[in-house]
Amino acid sequence: MISLNRFSSTECHRLCHQVVDGLCGRDPPGRDPPAVLDHGGDAWSLGEWRELTQGLASLFRHTAGDDCSDEEVLAGLRDVSPGHGEAVLSVLRARREEIRQGLLQRTHLTSSSTLQDFDWQLKLALSSDKMSSLQTPLLTLRLDVREEGRLRPVAIEMSRDELHTLISSLEAANKVVLQLK
Amino acid sequence: MLINEFGCLRKGDKSVLVKNLRVPDENAQLDASKLLYHIASSINARLANAYTAAGADETLVIFDCYNDEPSAKDHERRRRAGVGATEYKLTLNTPLPGREAVMKSTSNKTQLLRLLCTYDLPADKILLVNHMDCIVKHEEADIISYMLEAARGTHHTEVAEDVQSVKQFTSELIVEAVVRCVRVINPAMGGGLSPLLPPGMSARFRVGMSLAQACQDLGYKGEIGYQTFLYSNEPEIRSLLMFLVEKLPRESAEASDQPAGKSAVLQRAIAAQIKAQLALPWLPPNCRLPLLCKTQSAGPSLSFRAQPLSLPYSTKSTGKTPPREVMEYRRDVLLPVTAQPSHQGAMVASLLQQHTAELSAAQEWDSEWNSQGLLSRLTPEEYRSRKLTRLHKRIKEQLRSASSDPSQESSSGVSGSSSDLAQLLLSFQGSAPGDHLLPKGTHFTHTQKFTFTQDPGVLVQQMAAVASSMPLGGKSEGEVQASQQEELASLEEKLQQVALHIDQLTDHMKQMNLTVAQVTNELKDRELGNQEKAGTRLVKKQTVDLLPDAENNLAKLQMLVEGSAQRVVSLASQWEKHRTPLIEEHRRLKELCTNQDMESSRQLSEIKELHEKIRESAEKAKKKETLYKQLIAELENLPKDVSRSAYTLRILEIVGNIKKQKEEITKILSDTKELQKEINNLTGKLDRTFAVTDELVFKDAKKDESVRKSYKYLAALHENCNQLIQTIEDTGTILREIRDLEEQIETENGNKTVANLERILEDYKAIREENIALASKVREG
Numbered sequence: 001m002i003s004l005n006r007f008s009s010t011e012c013h014r015l016c017h018q019v020v021d022g023l024c025g026r027d028p029p030g031r032d033p034p035a036v037l038d039h040g041g042d043a044w045s046l047g048e049w050r051e052l053t054q055g056l057a058s059l060f061r062h063t064a065g066d067d068c069s070d071e072e073v074l075a076g077l078r079d080v081s082p083g084h085g086e087a088v089l090s091v092l093r094a095r096r097e098e099i100r101q102g103l104l105q106r107t108h109l110t111s112s113s114t115l116q117d118f119d120w121q122l123k124l125a126l127s128s129d130k131m132s133s134l135q136t137p138l139l140t141l142r143l144d145v146r147e148e149g150r151l152r153p154v155a156i157e158m159s160r161d162e163l164h165t166l167i168s169s170l171e172a173a174n175k176v177v178l179q180l181k
Numbered sequence: 182m183l184i185n186e187f188g189c190l191r192k193g194d195k196s197v198l199v200k201n202l203r204v205p206d207e208n209a210q211l212d213a214s215k216l217l218y219h220i221a222s223s224i225n226a227r228l229a230n231a232y233t234a235a236g237a238d239e240t241l242v243i244f245d246c247y248n249d250e251p252s253a254k255d256h257e258r259r260r261r262a263g264v265g266a267t268e269y270k271l272t273l274n275t276p277l278p279g280r281e282a283v284m285k286s287t288s289n290k291t292q293l294l295r296l297l298c299t300y301d302l303p304a305d306k307i308l309l310v311n312h313m314d315c316i317v318k319h320e321e322a323d324i325i326s327y328m329l330e331a332a333r334g335t336h337h338t339e340v341a342e343d344v345q346s347v348k349q350f351t352s353e354l355i356v357e358a359v360v361r362c363v364r365v366i367n368p369a370m371g372g373g374l375s376p377l378l379p380p381g382m383s384a385r386f387r388v389g390m391s392l393a394q395a396c397q398d399l400g401y402k403g404e405i406g407y408q409t410f411l412y413s414n415e416p417e418i419r420s421l422l423m424f425l426v427e428k429l430p431r432e433s434a435e436a437s438d439q440p441a442g443k444s445a446v447l448q449r450a451i452a453a454q455i456k457a458q459l460a461l462p463w464l465p466p467n468c469r470l471p472l473l474c475k476t477q478s479a480g481p482s483l484s485f486r487a488q489p490l491s492l493p494y495s496t497k498s499t500g501k502t503p504p505r506e507v508m509e510y511r512r513d514v515l516l517p518v519t520a521q522p523s524h525q526g527a528m529v530a531s532l533l534q535q536h537t538a539e540l541s542a543a544q545e546w547d548s549e550w551n552s553q554g555l556l557s558r559l560t561p562e563e564y565r566s567r568k569l570t571r572l573h574k575r576i577k578e579q580l581r582s583a584s585s586d587p588s589q590e591s592s593s594g595v596s597g598s599s600s601d602l603a604q605l606l607l608s609f610q611g612s613a614p615g616d617h618l619l620p621k622g623t624h625f626t627h628t629q630k631f632t633f634t635q636d637p638g639v640l641v642q643q644m645a646a647v648a649s650s651m652p653l654g655g656k657s658e659g660e661v662q663a664s665q666q667e668e669l670a671s672l673e674e675k676l677q678q679v680a681l682h683i684d685q686l687t688d689h690m691k692q693m694n695l696t697v698a699q700v701t702n703e704l705k706d707r708e709l710g711n712q713e714k715a716g717t718r719l720v721k722k723q724t725v726d727l728l729p730d731a732e733n734n735l736a737k738l739q740m741l742v743e744g745s746a747q748r749v750v751s752l753a754s755q756w757e758k759h760r761t762p763l764i765e766e767h768r769r770l771k772e773l774c775t776n777q778d779m780e781s782s783r784q785l786s787e788i789k790e791l792h793e794k795i796r797e798s799a800e801k802a803k804k805k806e807t808l809y810k811q812l813i814a815e816l817e818n819l820p821k822d823v824s825r826s827a828y829t830l831r832i833l834e835i836v837g838n839i840k841k842q843k844e845e846i847t848k849i850l851s852d853t854k855e856l857q858k859e860i861n862n863l864t865g866k867l868d869r870t871f872a873v874t875d876e877l878v879f880k881d882a883k884k885d886e887s888v889r890k891s892y893k894y895l896a897a898l899h900e901n902c903n904q905l906i907q908t909i910e911d912t913g914t915i916l917r918e919i920r921d922l923e924e925q926i927e928t929e930n931g932n933k934t935v936a937n938l939e940r941i942l943e944d945y946k947a948i949r950e951e952n953i954a955l956a957s958k959v960r961e962g
Contacts, residue, residue, distance in 0.1 A: 017514050094506040117534075126452065
């Protein structure tokens with residue numbers, strides 16, 4: 001964490017916001033350390049950079065998740081210069097609620113594979129190789145399933161009846177969820 | 182007209198019928214006009230192929246006969262005949278002018294048919310029947326086709342061979358046709374009817390009755406009874422069959438074969454577009470013109486990937502202004518929404534997702550509040566907090582039950598197995614999620630993480646401390662090293678000692694703390710005991726003070742007791758006085774409260790009803806709006822000028838005709854009146870002249886013999902003339918009667934009366950025989 005001192009205060013501010021962005025599901029700071037040489041003249045090593053970003057991320061997670069007071073946060077940052085600590089603290093204050101929402105989102109994904117996105121297309125099959133006029137609507141459902149950290153696309157094509165069965169089973173599932181509430 | 186490739190007749194309802202009747206494919210019939218719809222290019226090239234492709238043993242091609250008489254297909258023909266259908270002059274080698282142009286103009290169609298009929302087809306297989314030779318009309322051909330199909334569907338092949346018009350239908354054929362039609366129209370109703378006529382006469386009668394009933398149930402308005410089927414006459418059967426054919430289901434047919442309306446236009450447009458695109462050659466991507474790029478490149482295939490967005494209003498601040506840092510963040514750091522997603526494609530998806538999530542949440546809350554929240558009579562905040570606590574409690578119970586009883590598989594059904602839940606709990610304690618998912622590892626991994634994340638700081642501190650305490654000097658390296666080694670060893674020793682000391686001290690401290698707590702507890706107990714004892718001592722001291730003057734003190738005490746008792750009584754009565762109105766007040770308020778409760782619940786239910794009504798009427802309004810729009814669009818699409826002017830013209834024509842007829846009728850009427858008047862005049866004149874001559878001649882007759890004779894002649898002449906007039910009148914009436922009778926005979930002839938009568942007689946005999954047989958059976962039995 002002490003390596004945070006190698007940044008200027010505004011840079012530190014920006015970096016912290018980027019880390020929080022990563023926690024909320026957007027782009028985290030890149031894997032490669034910044035190429036510019038800092039004030040001391042030393043280049044960033046990969047390990048240092050990783051340690052710093054991950055340390056910051058875990059700091060934000062703990063403090064926002066456990067609702068820590070400012071003193072506790074500063075205690076975690078005691079080896080950082082006061083200006084930088086203040087910067088981290090201000091970022092935390094500004095985005096506490098957002099981090100909380102992000103953590104909650106993550107807690108929702110308790111099963112081993114979760115639905116990330118879905119998309120559908122309605123197609124009208126005009127004819128086939130056997131029939132000159134088919135006029136059958138088809139629904140292509142695309143599911144992006146996140147399975148152990150990787151995205152796995154699943155595509156299903158359904159006719160009207162199959163779609164009906166899918167919808168009815170989904171509705172039954174929704175009913176169970178509503179009962180739990 | 183047999184081509185088995187299509188196996189269908191002209192309209193979609195025919196194909197439906199054919200399917201329902203399960204007609205075998207060989208030798209099925211095809212209407213040639215349908216074929217016209219499928220010929221696109223030059224007549225020469227395609228026609229022979231089209232016909233011979235049938236491959237049936239014998240092909241009979243029959244064309245419609247286009248008469249000028251009115252026909253049931255007129256509306257169809259008029260529909261097809263659009264505006265501006267130009268007439269062509271067709272020869273064998275002209276390219277066909279396009280299907281629409283041919284089908285929309287009757288004259289083009291007849292020309293084409295004529296051409297086709299003169300065309301030289303392989304004669305051994307195909308027999309062309311010129312439309313001029315057709316003896317049946319279009320719709321009749323339909324009916325006959327049904328009959329033939331129906332007959333082929335069963336095993337009555339021999340029946341159908343020489344049927345050419347409705348006149349030649351037998352009762353069996355009629356019954357079968359009607360039953361099959363009824364079955365197609367209404368399967369439930371037709372299920373109980375048998376398509377075969379039973380041999381027994383009484384049974385036939387019953388079948389006829391039930392069939393007639395079924396037809397009436399379907400809405401047939403004409404006269405119908407068992408005689409319609411058993412002793413048929415042509416007009417009745419024709420009208421009945423036409424009615425049934427009209428009733429045949431045809432929705433699917435309308436959709437597939439007779440495109441009309443918006444969807445059909447759209448489909449045709451799509452088909453044309455696809456055809457045009459298929460006709461273009463494929464080009465490699467570099468050679469494409471910009472026009473082709475649109476249709477031939479794969480197109481932007483963006484998948485739907487949403488990312489969470491950060492919006493200034495999305496963090497719920499409850500009315501008060503957000504803290505300064507938040508404002509600064511929003512002002513300085515937060516990117517605009519369009520720049521937030523990592524790639525441009527995700528922007529729309531993310532926005533859509535965000536919006537849908539918020540909208541659905543709002544809707545859900547709305548519906549829940551309307552259904553349950555209003556009934557609970559809480560403010561929204563209270564309701565929310567109550568629900569939150571309930572859910573918390575519930576989740577806690579679930580987790581506790583799952584974690585405390587790991588052997589038992591989760592009965593709650595919320596999550597997978599209980600061991601998973603235990604791990605979940607552990608991970609909550611750690612609250613250190615991994616890269617993307619909650620880690621499902623053991624406690625060990627978490628402790629590992631803790632050490633990794635926290636130790637470096639401590640280590641660095643220690644290192645710094647060591648570094649600062651290092652002596653700096655100009656000693657030689659070996660000395661330095663040795664001294665450092667020594668120092669290190671001594672320091673380590675020291676460190677160990679110090680650590681030991683610290684451990685001991687902490688142990689000691691713990692013990693001391695424990696004893697301190699014990700002692701303080703003891704102290705508290707003692708103090709409490711002391712206070713109690715002081716209280717008892719005070720009481721005892723007072724009693725001891727009172728002891729010497731016991732008598733007096735007793736009396737005083739008694740007085741005091743009595744006084745206080747009296748006071749209690751008076752106070753009680755006073756209390757009672759106050760109490761009763763208070764109780765009444767309480768009761769009244771209670772009643773008021775219940776009344777208000779009831780009122781409020783009533784109002785609540787009213788509000789709910791109103792909500793429902795509002796929703797319903799909103800839906801209705803929406804529906805009506807869409808209907809209105811649709812109708813407006815339809816109205817715009819309707820060809821206004823054509824139909825209206827045509828109809829008005831026709832109406833005017835009809836009105837003119839009627840006027841003409843009326844004039845003629847009045848003319849004839851006035852003629853007859855004049856004639857009648859003349860006749861009356863003449864008869865009056867005749868009577869008068871006769872009377873005058875009679876008188877004159879009678880006077881003279883007395884004087885003269887010859888005049889008497891002439892008088893006799895006069896009388897005879899008068900009589901004869903009267904007779905003559907009478908006969909003429911009689912002939913007129915007889916002529917009229919004859920005409921009437923002739924008409925009647927014609928109609929009766931149309932009804933096949935003689936044949937039917939003979940059949941009735943035969944059937945009557947059959948019934949009598951059956952009856953006799955039955956009677957004999959009864960007697961024998």
